[in-house]
Amino acid sequence: MDYPLTLTQFFERARKIFHRKTMATRVPGVGLWRYTYADYADRVCRLSAALAKLGLAKGDRVGTFAWNSHRHMEVYFAAPLMGMVLHTVNIRLSAQDITYIINHAEDRVLVVDASLWHLIEPIRKDLTSVRHFIVMKDSPDAQIPPGALDYEALVADAKPVEAWPRLEETDAAGMCYTSGTTGHPKGVVYTHRGVYLHCFASSTVDVLGICERDVILHIVPMFHANAWCVPFAGVMNGSTQIFGGPNPQPRDIIEIVHNERVTLVGAVPTVWIAIQAILEKEPQWDISSIRCIPIGGSAAPRSLIELFDKEYGAYMLHAWGMTEMSPLGTVCRPRSYADSLPDDERYNIRAKQGAMVAGVDMRIVDDGGKVQPWDGKSVGEIQVRGPWITSGYYNNPAGAAQFTEDGWFRTGDVASIDPEGYVQITDRTKDLIKSGGEWISSVDMETTIMGHPKVMEAAVIAVPHERWQERPLACVVPKPEHTGSLTEKEILEYLAISFIACSAIAVSTRSSYRWVFLMKPPVWRISWR
Numbered sequence: 001m002d003y004p005l006t007l008t009q010f011f012e013r014a015r016k017i018f019h020r021k022t023m024a025t026r027v028p029g030v031g032l033w034r035y036t037y038a039d040y041a042d043r044v045c046r047l048s049a050a051l052a053k054l055g056l057a058k059g060d061r062v063g064t065f066a067w068n069s070h071r072h073m074e075v076y077f078a079a080p081l082m083g084m085v086l087h088t089v090n091i092r093l094s095a096q097d098i099t100y101i102i103n104h105a106e107d108r109v110l111v112v113d114a115s116l117w118h119l120i121e122p123i124r125k126d127l128t129s130v131r132h133f134i135v136m137k138d139s140p141d142a143q144i145p146p147g148a149l150d151y152e153a154l155v156a157d158a159k160p161v162e163a164w165p166r167l168e169e170t171d172a173a174g175m176c177y178t179s180g181t182t183g184h185p186k187g188v189v190y191t192h193r194g195v196y197l198h199c200f201a202s203s204t205v206d207v208l209g210i211c212e213r214d215v216i217l218h219i220v221p222m223f224h225a226n227a228w229c230v231p232f233a234g235v236m237n238g239s240t241q242i243f244g245g246p247n248p249q250p251r252d253i254i255e256i257v258h259n260e261r262v263t264l265v266g267a268v269p270t271v272w273i274a275i276q277a278i279l280e281k282e283p284q285w286d287i288s289s290i291r292c293i294p295i296g297g298s299a300a301p302r303s304l305i306e307l308f309d310k311e312y313g314a315y316m317l318h319a320w321g322m323t324e325m326s327p328l329g330t331v332c333r334p335r336s337y338a339d340s341l342p343d344d345e346r347y348n349i350r351a352k353q354g355a356m357v358a359g360v361d362m363r364i365v366d367d368g369g370k371v372q373p374w375d376g377k378s379v380g381e382i383q384v385r386g387p388w389i390t391s392g393y394y395n396n397p398a399g400a401a402q403f404t405e406d407g408w409f410r411t412g413d414v415a416s417i418d419p420e421g422y423v424q425i426t427d428r429t430k431d432l433i434k435s436g437g438e439w440i441s442s443v444d445m446e447t448t449i450m451g452h453p454k455v456m457e458a459a460v461i462a463v464p465h466e467r468w469q470e471r472p473l474a475c476v477v478p479k480p481e482h483t484g485s486l487t488e489k490e491i492l493e494y495l496a497i498s499f500i501a502c503s504a505i506a507v508s509t510r511s512s513y514r515w516v517f518l519m520k521p522p523v524w525r526i527s528w529r
Contacts, residue, residue, distance in 0.1 A: 004169040005196040007080050010236045012164075018212070018238030024260075025069045026245035026252060028139065032260075034069065036239070045160035047078035053158065054132055056108055058083030058165065061175070063107035063130070065089045065098075068218045068243040071136045071151060073231055075111055076222070079174075080192065082225075083165050086174040086306065088223040091116055092181070099123050101177045101185055102130065104395065109134060114142035115246050138246055169193035175394060176225055178323050187394030188323050190226070191323075194388035198326045199233040201357050207331050208294060208317070210264065212240040215289075217256055217265040219248060220296075220338065225327040227439040228266060228294065239264075250274040254285050261289040268297035272304060272316070272459055273456055277479065279312065289313040294331075296321065299425060299443055301450040302351035320353035320425060324402075326388040326408060329362070330354040330515075332421050351447070355421040360386040363408070364417055376418035379426055383408035433462040433472050442472065449474055449491065455483040 019038035027033050051062060062079040064087070066072045079086040087105050089098060093199035100120070103112065106129040112120055114137050124133070135144050136151040144150045173192045177185035186429065200210045210233045211218070218241065219226045234241045242260060254275060256262060272293065279285055293308065293316045305316040332354025334346055341349075354412050356362045364372045364380035372378035393399030414426040427443050442460040449458040457477040462470040464522050478486040 004167060004192070006167045006169055006171075006192040007077060007173055007195060007232065008164050008167060010196070010199070010232065011041070011044070011077050011081060014238055018304070020141070021212075021238050021240055023070050023073065023241045023243070025071075025243040026248060026256065028246060030140065032242065032256075034273070039073065040070065042160060043155050044074050044078045044081070046158040047074050048082045050154040050158040051078060051084065051109065052082060052161075053516060054109065056082070056084055059085065059172070060109075061085045061101055061105050061107045062090050063087045063105065063110040064112075064115040064223070065091055065110060065120060066136065066222070067091075067116070067138065067246045068222045068227070068248075069136070069138060069245060069338045070243055071138070072111075072113075072222050073241070073243065074155075076226075076231055081164055081412060082161070083167055083171060085172045085189070086226075088174070088176055088226065089120065090177065090221075090223045093185070095119070095123050097185055102127050104184075105129075105175060105177075105187060108132070109183065111136065111495065112148075113138045113246070114144070115139060117148075117370050141437050148363050167192060167462055169196070174226060174330045176223070176323050186396055186399055187388045189394050190326055190388070190390075194326055195226075195229060195232055197387040198229050199357060201359050202229060202328060203237060204358070206330070206333055207357055208233070208264065208292060210239060211258045212233065212238045213262045215242065215260055216240065217244065217253065217260070217262045219244045219253060219265055219267045219271065225321075225323045228296065228321075228327055230264075230266065250278055254287065256352045257287045257290060260283050262287075263289055263291045264294075265290060266294035266383045267294065269300040269304060269489050270298075270457060271293060272300070272308065276304070276307065278457070288313045292317055294319050296327070299353070299447050300351075301447045302347050303451040303453075305350050306347050316350070318350060318353050320413075320423065322411060322413075324384075324390045324411075325360075325384065325386075326390075327387075328357055329384055331358050331420065335420070349422060350379045352418075353415070353423045353425050355423065356384075357386070360384055362417075362423075364415060371413055374417040374419055374421065376416055376424075379416045382411045382413045382415050382423070384411060384423075385409060431469050433460075445472060449476060452490065454478055454486050454490065456480075 014037055019036060021037045022034050023040055024032040024034040062084050064072060064075050074138050076086060087107055090102055108131050109132045111134045114135050117135060133148040134151050135148045169192050171192055172189045173195050175187055177187050179185060203210045215231060216234050216239050218227055218231060242256060293314055295316050296319045300316060308314045308316050318332040321329040332350055332352055334349045338346055338349060362384050365383055366372055366380045371513045372380040387410055416424050425443055433442055445460040446458050449455055455476055456479045459475045460472050461471045465471040476491060
């Protein structure tokens, strides 16, 4: 049967059989605001009708500029079910990049959280494609700015859509932009088919295993690769879903996990490092309900994976991917025959980025274009292809350089793959450190340093050197209780050549350590001699 794979099927199934399930949003100073899937479905149908009444048609982009919330989740389905394209805009980018992205995507509507309006107001007149600004009141005292539309009024006044338009599975469902660490951000379009298949892949037991019984806490930003596509998979499976709300802090996450018995919550390693620091001092919190912590954005040190496993019974699952991959590419679950291995060997496996997910094809290629063997030693750039991997950048012919003539996407990540298919990311091609004619992996150095019991965070960058061309510089954040006591000798024993002890490390909007800014004067600095 020729049956298109679209988000309409996910939504209608959830409305029919999961109407008693719930969604919730953290409202600062109030607690969790809840409603049922039945309420959610009704509001999605009303919002879809309201967008159409504003003059939006199939293919028009609906931009969002918002935190994780049930309202944001309503737009997640209301736009694509009508054939419109959901465009989640990264709220952490510069005003210049935000302006570029919205204009380049040609968003017709921008749905904005009231608490974020101060970021849009200064550039409002520069957003030439936007016809309507719709503001969501994300706090009890929020106000609707002059000239903007009230989200709640639009939803309340609209008559629910009774029949959805027929969509093709190749129609665009959403789009996100890369962070633009080099040049302008680039737009990536996600089709209904790609999102549909990605959700099925992430729901399999050996990937994320998302199911109806799950209580999912969304901390990964909904403006970043569609929150790893987990909100869509949550609706597909009828999972209980909780949205972190405005700017959630580590303590907020702990409280929700403890009170709501959360089973799945993903975040970058820095979040879990901060959470562990709280749990260490406040053992009354119980996070043992967590069955899976997907980790992405940057490599988690093995010590962190082992600690959460043994101390809190929470399984950290290394995953790898990127915006262009929707984003899932690999997950790291040791095979059944690894159960008999010593702990040390199993944790060494889990510290890798994992094996490719069913549906993703992968190879590593050296600088000369030669495909490298999966021997765990040879390294090369990861190249991928698959049904949810982009085939090009939106309205950007220059982006064709990211794709090979035979249809593979060049990820820019350097890795080795062992005979079992486990990927070990070495670095980004642009972040490898060239010293004395040899390549040094900043990722390997970072994860090694972060394994030190006195270290909270570490980032390794290249600095110019007269003799060696480049040398690595390690920026290290000690754990609070070890501030002032971490010594040069201790760090040098963990392989760093030179380092700075600093009070904080600011990361890029990709939540990666690759772009380091020293926001405060260093505590001390020891340079290469």
